[in-house]
Amino acid sequence: MNDRLNWMHLSVSAGRLFSTHVRLSIWLAIVPLVVCPRYGFTLGMTFSGLLLLSVLLHEFAHVFTARWTGGRADEVLLTPVGGLAQVSPARGAFGMGLTAAAGPALNLLICLFAFPGWYAPQTLPSSLNPFVLPIGSLQAATIWQDIGLLLFTANWIGFLVNLLPVLPLDGGHILRAALLTRIAPEFVNRTAINIGIFVAMLILIGGASFDNSQVVLIGTFVLTMNLIQYFQLELAEALEAAGPSDDDLLEDDETLERSNTVSTRESLHGPLESWREQRRVRREQLEQTRQAQVEEELDSLLAKVHEHGLHSLSEQEKNSLKSCSDLLRERSKHGD
Structure with missing residues (x-):
C-alpha cells in the first residue's frame, strides 16, 4: 500500500501481469548477496528465486483482495519482505484491514502446504528458525524435499516479518485499520508510528539481551522506518499549519474566500485557532x-449500465458501483 517511505520504492519495471504493473525493488539484490556467500551459489540463488515467487504471490493477494472489496490496484512493488503493494483499499477499516491481511494470510497458507512436518519432521526445529536455512546444500536425491523446505522458509519469514505492527509493513496497515475503529482519523497515523517505535525498541532490547545481531538489525531497520515516517508526518503537519500554497490560493474564488476567512480568524483567535481552522478548511x-x-466514477458506470446493461460490468466495476453508491448515500444522510 501507498506509503511515505519513497527511499524504499527504488525499483525497475518488470512488465505487467493481470493488468497490474510489476516493479522489482533494488533491495531484492540484498538477498542473494547475503545468502550466497554463506550457503553457496546454487542454494542461495534457489532460495532467492523462491523468495521472489513468494513475494509475488504475496503482493497479488493484496491486489485481488483490494479489487474484490471495491478498491484499486494498478502496481505492485516486489521487495524482500513484501508489504509494499501500490494498492488503494476500499474505504473503511474493513477493506483496509482485509487487503493488508491478505498477503500474510497467503504466506501462511503456503507454509501449511509446505509444512516440514508432512514430509521431513526431523527438520522442523531448524525450519521454524527464521534466521537460518533448514538445509546446507541441495541434494539430487532429495531435491523436492529441499525445495519444499526452502519454500516454507521463504513464506515463514514473510509471514513473521509482516506480522510486525510497523508501517509500511502489512502488520502496520492492519493496526491502522484497527485504530480507525477506535480513535479519530487524524490521530491514526501518529498513534501507529508511536506503536511502531515502541515495538522497535522492544526488538532492539530483545536482540541485545540474547546477543542476536540479526534481531538487532531488524530492530534498527524497524526503528529507522518509523523515525523517518515520524519526521515526515511532523513536516507534513507543519506545512499544513502554514496554510495553503500560492497555487492552491489561485485555484478558484472559493479557495481565496476561505483563505481570507482563515486570515481573519487568525487575527481574532490567535495562532492555535488559526491552525485548527486551516486543518478544517483543508479537510473540507x-x-x-x-x-x-466518486461522482465522476459513478456517472461513468451508470452510463455504461444504461447503454449496455448491468451484465456488461465486470465484478470489479460492480463492486466499485456499490461502493460509490453506498458512500454517496451515507454522505447524503449526514448532510440531511
Missing part, C-alpha cells in the same frame, strides 16, 4: 475533491 477541500471523483 480534500473531501470535496474525493466526492467529485
Whole structure:
C-alpha cells in the first residue's frame, strides 16, 4: 500500500501481469548477496528465486483482495519482505484491514502446504528458525524435499516479518485499520508510528539481551522506518499549519474566500485557532475533491449500465458501483 517511505520504492519495471504493473525493488539484490556467500551459489540463488515467487504471490493477494472489496490496484512493488503493494483499499477499516491481511494470510497458507512436518519432521526445529536455512546444500536425491523446505522458509519469514505492527509493513496497515475503529482519523497515523517505535525498541532490547545481531538489525531497520515516517508526518503537519500554497490560493474564488476567512480568524483567535481552522478548511477541500471523483466514477458506470446493461460490468466495476453508491448515500444522510 501507498506509503511515505519513497527511499524504499527504488525499483525497475518488470512488465505487467493481470493488468497490474510489476516493479522489482533494488533491495531484492540484498538477498542473494547475503545468502550466497554463506550457503553457496546454487542454494542461495534457489532460495532467492523462491523468495521472489513468494513475494509475488504475496503482493497479488493484496491486489485481488483490494479489487474484490471495491478498491484499486494498478502496481505492485516486489521487495524482500513484501508489504509494499501500490494498492488503494476500499474505504473503511474493513477493506483496509482485509487487503493488508491478505498477503500474510497467503504466506501462511503456503507454509501449511509446505509444512516440514508432512514430509521431513526431523527438520522442523531448524525450519521454524527464521534466521537460518533448514538445509546446507541441495541434494539430487532429495531435491523436492529441499525445495519444499526452502519454500516454507521463504513464506515463514514473510509471514513473521509482516506480522510486525510497523508501517509500511502489512502488520502496520492492519493496526491502522484497527485504530480507525477506535480513535479519530487524524490521530491514526501518529498513534501507529508511536506503536511502531515502541515495538522497535522492544526488538532492539530483545536482540541485545540474547546477543542476536540479526534481531538487532531488524530492530534498527524497524526503528529507522518509523523515525523517518515520524519526521515526515511532523513536516507534513507543519506545512499544513502554514496554510495553503500560492497555487492552491489561485485555484478558484472559493479557495481565496476561505483563505481570507482563515486570515481573519487568525487575527481574532490567535495562532492555535488559526491552525485548527486551516486543518478544517483543508479537510473540507480534500473531501470535496474525493466526492467529485466518486461522482465522476459513478456517472461513468451508470452510463455504461444504461447503454449496455448491468451484465456488461465486470465484478470489479460492480463492486466499485456499490461502493460509490453506498458512500454517496451515507454522505447524503449526514448532510440531511
